Structure formats: C-alpha cells, structure tokens
Amino acid sequence: QAHAKVWHLYNDHFRPTQRGKVSIGLSSHWIKPQRMTEKNIKECQKSLDFVLGWFAKPIFIDGDYPESMRSNLSSLLPEFSEAEKKYIKGTADFFALSFGATLSFQLLDSHMKFQQLESISLRQLLYWISTEYNNPQIFIVENSWFVSGSTKRDDAKYIYYLKKFILETLKAIRYDGVNVFGYTVWSLLDGFEWHRGYSIRRGLFYVDFQSHDKKLMPKSSVLFYQKLIEKNGFPPLPENQPIEGIFPCGFAWGIVDNYIQVDTTPAQFLDSNVYVWDVHQTKKLIKVEGVFTSRRKRHCVDFAAIRLQISLLQEMHVTHFHFSLKWSLILPLGNLSLINHTLVHYYQCFANELLRVNITPVVALWQPMAENQELPVSLAKYGAWENPETIQAFVEYAKFCFTSLGNHIKFWITMNEPSVKNLTYTAGHNLLKAHAKVWHLYDKEFRRSQKGKISIALQADWVEPACPFSRNDQQVADRILEFDIGWLAEPIFGNGDYPQVMRGWLHQRNSVDLYNFHLPYFSEDEKKLIQGSFDFFALSHYTTTLVGWEKEDALKYDHYLEVQMINDITWLHSPNRAAVVPWGLRKLLKWVKSKYGDVPIYVMANGIDDDQNMVHDKLRVYYIRNYINEALKAYTLDNVNLQGYFVYSFNDKTAPKYGLYGYLANQYEPKPSMKHYREIIDSNGFPGPETPELLCPEEIASCPECHFFRTRKSLLAFISFIFVAFIVTIFFIIYYSKKAERRYE
Numbered sequence: 001q002a003h004a005k006v007w008h009l010y011n012d013h014f015r016p017t018q019r020g021k022v023s024i025g026l027s028s029h030w031i032k033p034q035r036m037t038e039k040n041i042k043e044c045q046k047s048l049d050f051v052l053g054w055f056a057k058p059i060f061i062d063g064d065y066p067e068s069m070r071s072n073l074s075s076l077l078p079e080f081s082e083a084e085k086k087y088i089k090g091t092a093d094f095f096a097l098s099f100g101a102t103l104s105f106q107l108l109d110s111h112m113k114f115q116q117l118e119s120i121s122l123r124q125l126l127y128w129i130s131t132e133y134n135n136p137q138i139f140i141v142e143n144s145w146f147v148s149g150s151t152k153r154d155d156a157k158y159i160y161y162l163k164k165f166i167l168e169t170l171k172a173i174r175y176d177g178v179n180v181f182g183y184t185v186w187s188l189l190d191g192f193e194w195h196r197g198y199s200i201r202r203g204l205f206y207v208d209f210q211s212h213d214k215k216l217m218p219k220s221s222v223l224f225y226q227k228l229i230e231k232n233g234f235p236p237l238p239e240n241q242p243i244e245g246i247f248p249c250g251f252a253w254g255i256v257d258n259y260i261q262v263d264t265t266p267a268q269f270l271d272s273n274v275y276v277w278d279v280h281q282t283k284k285l286i287k288v289e290g291v292f293t294s295r296r297k298r299h300c301v302d303f304a305a306i307r308l309q310i311s312l313l314q315e316m317h318v319t320h321f322h323f324s325l326k327w328s329l330i331l332p333l334g335n336l337s338l339i340n341h342t343l344v345h346y347y348q349c350f351a352n353e354l355l356r357v358n359i360t361p362v363v364a365l366w367q368p369m370a371e372n373q374e375l376p377v378s379l380a381k382y383g384a385w386e387n388p389e390t391i392q393a394f395v396e397y398a399k400f401c402f403t404s405l406g407n408h409i410k411f412w413i414t415m416n417e418p419s420v421k422n423l424t425y426t427a428g429h430n431l432l433k434a435h436a437k438v439w440h441l442y443d444k445e446f447r448r449s450q451k452g453k454i455s456i457a458l459q460a461d462w463v464e465p466a467c468p469f470s471r472n473d474q475q476v477a478d479r480i481l482e483f484d485i486g487w488l489a490e491p492i493f494g495n496g497d498y499p500q501v502m503r504g505w506l507h508q509r510n511s512v513d514l515y516n517f518h519l520p521y522f523s524e525d526e527k528k529l530i531q532g533s534f535d536f537f538a539l540s541h542y543t544t545t546l547v548g549w550e551k552e553d554a555l556k557y558d559h560y561l562e563v564q565m566i567n568d569i570t571w572l573h574s575p576n577r578a579a580v581v582p583w584g585l586r587k588l589l590k591w592v593k594s595k596y597g598d599v600p601i602y603v604m605a606n607g608i609d610d611d612q613n614m615v616h617d618k619l620r621v622y623y624i625r626n627y628i629n630e631a632l633k634a635y636t637l638d639n640v641n642l643q644g645y646f647v648y649s650f651n652d653k654t655a656p657k658y659g660l661y662g663y664l665a666n667q668y669e670p671k672p673s674m675k676h677y678r679e680i681i682d683s684n685g686f687p688g689p690e691t692p693e694l695l696c697p698e699e700i701a702s703c704p705e706c707h708f709f710r711t712r713k714s715l716l717a718f719i720s721f722i723f724v725a726f727i728v729t730i731f732f733i734i735y736y737s738k739k740a741e742r743r744y745e
Contacts, residue, residue: 001084003059007091021093024059025141028052028099029108030125031116043114046072048128050112056095060133063089095129098142099165100186101202120145123168123176130178139182140169146193146200148552153206153219154473156466156548160568162221167570170233185225189216220467240583242629244688245636249696252360252644253681254320255313256605257654258367260350262326263305264342300349310353312651312661312668317681320360322604322646324367324416327374327397334376334393336400344404351408362604362646363409364416364457365398365438385427391434398438402446410452413604414438417459417540420487429520432491432530439533456492457538457604460485460592462584466548466566473548476563479505480547481591483561489537493596496531497522509560517560536643537592540605544584574619575657576609582626589634589642600643603631607648609657620660620673625680632685647677 003024010022031047033040049057049066057066063085065077080088099122108118122143129138145161162185172178190203198209204225205216228234274293275285300306313321325347330340351361372380379390398414414435420428435456442454463480465473479501482490486499498519506517522530546566551557556565572580585606592601608623624647634640649655653663660674680686684694 001088004088004091008087023092023094023096023139024055025096025098026052026055027142028097028125030099030119030121030128031113032119032121032124033116040116044116047112047114047116051108052129053132056129056133058085058088059090059092060095060136061089063087092136094137094139094181095133096139096141097126097129098186099125099140100142100144101146101200120164121168122165123172126169126172126178126180127176130172130176135177135179138178138180139184140180141182141184142186143184144186144202146196146202149199149201151201151550151552153217154467154470154548154550155201155219155221156470156473156546156550156564156566157552158202158219158221159224159467160566160570162225163568164570166228167234220469223469239633242626242686243633243636244686244691245632246683246685246687246691246694247632247635247642249694251642251684252320252362252602252646253318254322254362254604254644254646255316255318255650255660256322256607256646256648257650258324258369259326259654260323261305261309261654262329262343262346263303264346300352303346303349306346306350306353308668309350310357310359313354313359314357315670315678316660316674317678318359319681320362320411320644320646321354321650322362322364322413324364324374324413325401327366327394328372328376331376331397331400334378334397336396339400347405348408351405355408360411361409362411362413363405364413365401366394366414367416368418368422385430385434386424388430391430391437394434395437395441399441399445402442402450406446406450406452410450412442412452412454413457413538414454416457417605418488419459420484425517425519428487429522432488433526435492436526436530436533440529453535455534455536455538456488457540458485458488460539460541460588462541462544462581462588462591464544464546464584464587466546466564470548476547476549476561479561480545480563486595489596491522491527491530492532492534493537493599494531496527505561534599536600536602537596538602538604539588539592540648541585541588541603542606542608542648543578544581545579572619572622574609575611578608580608580619580623580626582623582630585627586630586634586638589631589640590638593638593640598641600641602644602646603642604644604646605648606645607658612652612657612662617671617673620671621676624673624677628680629686 007022010020014020028048028051031044033044046068049068053066054069058064058080064080069077126138129136143165145158145165147155147158151157166183169180169183173180185204187203189205190198190201190207190209192198193200193202204219204222206219207214207216274288274291276288278284278286326343329343332338332340351363354361366374368374373384375384375390376393379387379393382389384390402412415431418428418431423431439454442452446452461484463477463484465477467473482499482501483505486494487502490499491497503519506519510517546568548564548566549562550564552564552566557563558565568579574580585603589601589603592599606624606627608620610617610619628645631642631645635642647660649658649660651661651663651668652659653668660671660677662669662671
C-alpha cells in the first residue's frame with residue numbers, strides 16, 4: 001500500500017513535469033523441479049509465487065495475492081478491499097528485478113523451495129516473468145555473483161558468472177522476446193555482504209579492508225565489463241567466424257580406434273576333423289574319431305572380424321586408420337621367448353586389408369591403459385617405466401614389430417598419448433630414451449627398405465589464462481603448457497633437454513617447500529640421441545582449460561604448480577563435462593609452430609563424448625565441424641604445416657559415447673556425425689563458391705605384395721636375364737635341330 005501511494009503521488013504530481021518513471025525492486029530466485037512431474041512443476045510455481053509473486057501479482061496483474069498463497073496461508077494473509085486492489089494494480093512503470101547470490105539464494109528460506117531445486121538460470125526467470133506478468137519492460141537492477149574474500153584483483157570466477165548472466169539476458173531478449181531494457185552489476189566496490197560479512201567479495205573494485213586509506217583498485221572484471229559496454233554485448237569476432245577453403249592434396253583424413261577388435265577364432269575351414277551329419281536323429285554333426293584331413297595354411301580370409309571393420313572404414317571414406325598394438329599380448333613375457341604368432345598374423349592381415357582398400361594404417365607400438373599401463377606383466381611388476389630395463393625391452397619389441405609388420409605399415413607412432421598426469425619424472429626420462437632409441441633403430445635399419453616414417457604422439461590440450469588482462473594468469477598458462485606438453489616435446493623437438501621453465505620452477509619449489517621432485521639430467525650423448533628423433537609432430541587434442549593464479553576453489557587448486565583451474569560456465573560442455581572450445585585447437589597449432597618451427601603436424605585424435613541415447617548426436621556434429629574449421633584456419637591463415645586430422649573415435653564398442661558408429665545388439669549403426677565427417681572428407685574441407693579448384697594427382701593403389709619385388713630389383717634383373725637366356729637357348733636348339741633334320745633328309 002505504501003508503494004502504491006508513492007507511485008500515485010509521483011504519477012499525479014511529478015510525472016508531468018519531471019517525465020520520469022518509478023517502480024519497486026523485487027528480488028527472486030529461480031527453481032526447477034526435481035523430477036518433471038505435474039506435482040513438482042506446481043511446487044515450483046508455488047515457490048515463485050511465495051517469493052516473487054507475493055509482491056508482483058498485486059502490482060502487475062490484479063491487485064491481489066497469488067492463489068497458491070491464499071490457499072496455503074488462509075487467514076494469515078491479509079485481505080485487500082476492492083478499492084485497494086484497484087489502487088495497487090498497475091503501480092509500476094517497469095519490472096525492477098534483483099537476481100544475485102545473496103538475496104536470491106543464500107537468504108532464501110528453505111521452506112520457500114518446496115523441496116525443489118534452486119538454479120541460477122536468469123534467462124528462464126526472465127521468460128517466466130514475461131509470460132506471468134504480461135510482458136512488462138524489465139530492468140535488472142542488481143545482478144552478479146561472488147568470489148572468495150581472499151581473492152584480490154584477478155577475479156576470473158566473477159568474470160565468467162557475469163558473462164553467463166549477461167549472455168542469458170541477451171538470449172532472453174533475442175530468442176525469447178523478453179522486453180529487457182537495462183542491466184546493472186552489483187556492486188561497484190567490495191563491501192559488507194549481509195550475513196557473509198567480509199568473507200566474500202562482489203565488487204568491481206578491490207578494497208583492502210585492513211589498510212588505512214581503503215584505496216580502490218580496479219579488478220579484471222572492471223576491464224571485462226568496460227569492454228562489454230563498449231561493444232554493447234558480444235558481437236561476433238572475425239577470428240571466430242568459419243572460413244571457406246580446402247586442405248592440400250594428400251591430406252590425411254583419419255579415424256582412431258585405441259585397439260582394433262581382435263578375434264582370432266579359427267574359421268571352420270581350418271578344422272582338420274571329419275564329421276558325419278546325423279540327419280535322422282540328433283540333426284547334429286558327429287565327429288569321426290581318428291580320421292583327419294590335411295591341415296591347410298592360415299589365410300587372412302579366415303579372420304571374419306576383419307572384413308566388417310574394413311567395410312565400416314570404407315563407408316566413412318577415410319584415408320588413414322590409427323590404432324595401437326598390444327605389447328602385453330604380442331610378447332606376454334616382455335621378451336622374444338614367447339611370441340603370439342596368431343595375433344601378429346592377425347595384425348598383418350588387418351594392415352594388408354587396409355592397404356588393399358587404399359586406407360593407410362597408422363600404428364602405435366604402445367599406448368598406456370589403466371591395467372598395467374598395457375605393459376607385459378613382467379615389466380609392469382618390476383617398476384614399469386621406472387625401471388631402465390624397460391627401455392631395452394621396448395627396443396627389442398619395436399624391432400620385432402618393424403620386422404614382422406614393417407612391409408605393411410609405413411606410418412609408426414612409438415608411444416601414443418603417454419599421460420604426464422600419471423608419469424613420474426624418472427619414468428618420463430626413461431620413456432624419452434626408449435622413444436629415441438626406437439626412432440634411431442628404425443632410421444638406421446628399416447627406413448631405407450621400408451620407406452616409412454615414425455614419431456611420438458603427445459596429448460596436447462590448450463591452456464588459456466582465465467583473466468585475459470592478467471600477466472600473472474598468462475605466466476601460469478605458459479608454465480602449465482611447458483609441464484603438460486613441453487616436458488616430453490622439448491627434448492625431442494627442441495634442444496634435447498627439458499624446458500628451462502620446468503627446471504627453474506622445480507628448483508624454486510624444492511628450495512622453499514618440503515617437496516623434493518628431482519628432474520633427471522641427460523648426458524650430452526643422450527641429448528644428441530633424443531634431439532631430432534622425429535619425422536613429424538603428432539598430437540591429440542580434446543579440449544581447452546582455463547587457469548589462474550588466485551586461489552579460489554581448493555578442490556580445483558594445484559598447490560604443486562600453484563594454479564587454479566577455472567570453468568567458463570558459458571562454454572558448451574559434454575555430458576562428461578569436457579569443454580567445447582574449437583579456437584583452442586588453432587591456438588595450440590600456432591603455439592607448436594612458433595615453438596618448434598615448421599614441423600609437419602598431425603592431429604592424431606580429436607573428439608568428444610555425447611549422450612548415447614541421443615539419436616542425433618548434434619554436439620559431436622558441431623564439435624567436428626568447428627574443430628576442423630579451426631584447423632583449416634591454422635593451415636590457411638597461420639601457415640601451419642598441417643598434414644592430417646583424425647577423429648576420435650571409430651565406434652562405441654571400443655570407446656563408449658565417443659564413436660561415430662553406435663553399437664547395439666552386435667550391430668553397428670552410423671551416427672549423423674559420421675555422415676557429416678564423410679561430407680567434409682569428400683569436400684576436402686569447406687569449399688565455397690570462390691574456392692579455387694584443387695587438382696590432385698590420382699594416387700596409385702597400394703600393393704603390399706609388390707614390396708617383395710621392389711626391394712629385390714637386382715635379383716629380378718638376374719632372374720630376367722636367366723629367363724631370356726633360357727628362351728634364346730631353347731630357340732636355337734629347336735632351330736638347329738630342325739635345320740639338321742632338313743639336311744639329313
């Protein structure tokens with residue numbers, strides 16, 4: 001009633017001359033049902049009625065309280081007379097909304113939730129207000145979130161909540177038709193925050209409460225909000241717009257399967273037993289004891305599982321297929337004393353069949369998996385990569401693979417995605433030496449005859465400073481890139497030793513803390529061995545991470561590296577919470593080029609999980625299209641020497657939720673993302689009307705059997721000479737014998 005009287009006072013006596021407007025500021029939360037049932041939805045409506053509708057309905061609708069309040073509170077709720085209802089109704093020139101951390105949530109009585117779930121969806125609240133109160137003009141008079149009281153000026157968490165709320169406001173205006181005409185951030189400076197006191201901060205300006213003069217210092221959020229105001233929102237950035245263009249001739253379009261499905265079950269044609277068919281009684285085959293047929297040699301056609309996988313790959317139109325061998329199964333004892341010849345033959349057949357249909361096999365010798373790191377048990381049991389003896393065991397294993405499979409495989413990966421998160425410095429040290437020795441082994445003993453290439457594949461997710469205006473956050477991002485990627489990349493692609501940033505940081509930590517992390521040293525000979533042991537730079541990339549230096553969330557803070565992991569809640573996320581950040585791939589490729597030169601680069605794995613119940617995997621379609629487009633930008637605009645791109649993964653059977661083929665009831669079904677990827681492959685990128693046509697020479701079909709003859713040209717020449725000499729000799733014998741017969745006659 002007081003509000004209504006003040007509104008009428010202004011309306012009758014001041015509005016004509018002052019031409020202003022007046023309203024009441026109302027605070028609200030948003031709530032969603034625990035389960036989508038009619039009862040729960042009604043409880044959510046009741047919650048909003050009790051918090052917001054209590055004041056909003058009398059003013060914006062009919063001058064009376066919500067019906068849910070009347071039926072629940074009965075005599076506790078005062079009655080308005082008809083005159084009062086008429087007087088209160090319409091006493092607002094706009095809807096003034098407050099939506100923030102303190103009033104909207106932390107001070108909300110738990111009974112007001114009616115056992116439903118609170119949510120911070122400002123967009124949904126705005127839409128509800130618009131539909132509930134006849135599409136009023138809405139002015140957001142207070143909105144923001146909070147950071148810890150210990151956070152000083154790089155308030156990344158505050159920035160991303162602010163970005164989320166303003167983006168949701170923009171979506172409500174553009175997509176939902178909500179009439180929002182203003183937005184206000186709370187607050188200008190840090191201060192006393194109700195029952196939370198000084199334990200949290202919500203200001204754009206930092207205040208040191210312990211100082212005498214309480215000087216105001218702008219936070220990173222000030223710069224963010226300032227730029228947002230200058231741009232009046234989030235205009236599309238030119239660098240984030242998709243481009244048209246195509247990749248070069250011979251670009252490798254691939255798919256990844258961590259491990260191919262190995263089924264070495266003998267075919268019925270290999271069974272040497274003789275059977276009689278009992279057609280009268282049991283209707284079954286009865287083996288005749290003691291009678292055998294001659295056993296024939298195994299052939300690749302005996303492996304029925306291969307044909308299905310090859311046909312699926314053909315359907316995708318890929319040019320390359322990347323998979324890993326199982327060291328633990330090929331050499332179960334970790335040495336050549338026991339060899340699984342059946343499995344080796346299976347791999348030979350699989351590679352041979354790939355080549356037959358013009359798909360290049362890309363094969364990793366080792367990929368760490370959870371159980372024993374996919375090492376032979378004898379090696380895993382005695383220290384795995386911590387044990388220097390594993391180095392020589394890996395070299396012997398690699399030599400066996402090159403000898404047995406090298407005629408079919410020309411594209412090798414020594415180690416695929418060694419996880420630096422689970423690697424000790426000693427293990428990493430031995431791993432690098434093992435890789436280098438295998439590279440030199442191939443280079444000296446196999447490259448000339450097999451004419452292949454070999455390198456290591458590293459996992460390389462991009463790391464971005466959480467506050468783009470913070471020098472401290474940039475230093476943290478640079479440090480994490482060196483620890484995550486440079487640790488294994490710098491010795492091989494750089495100067496033969498670990499990054500200086502790593503050595504400096506570990507020296508500092510060991511001197512001031514209880515930590516004692518020893519980063520081993522390479523001898524000069526070892527540096528020479530490791531440096532340059534590559535033919536290309538292979539990387540796996542899945543997502544991008546934000547990092548900052550201000551400690552905000554203890555659960556996501558790494559004390560060892562002094563880094564805070566931050567989440568941009570406006571980014572798209574997969575069901576497994578992986579962020580979809582296409583531009584991170586382009587930044588990564590540029591970083592690799594700037595750091596290691598114009599090295600040929602292959603993106604060996606790039607993919608996202610999606611809900612297996614989704615018939616149309618729209619997230620993966622979006623992911624593949626945009627990540628490949630960013631790769632095209634790196635190639636076209638940044639002159640990155642990008643040679644290939646591989647999607648992860650082949651199917652849901654071997655990589656649940658990641659596959660381009662679904663797998664259910666022993667059946668493979670192509671998903672829309674597979675067909676979308678195939679279209680991109682067929683177009684070799686994203687050609688537009690003005691894209692010049694690229695005329696690529698047709699590739700000659702591979703012939704694995706021809707390798708025997710190509711590598712033995714001298715022998716072939718000698719055999720040819722003998723054959724010709726034999727024919728000539730026979731000719732002369734026949735000629736002179738006939739001549740002698742005629743002379744005798």
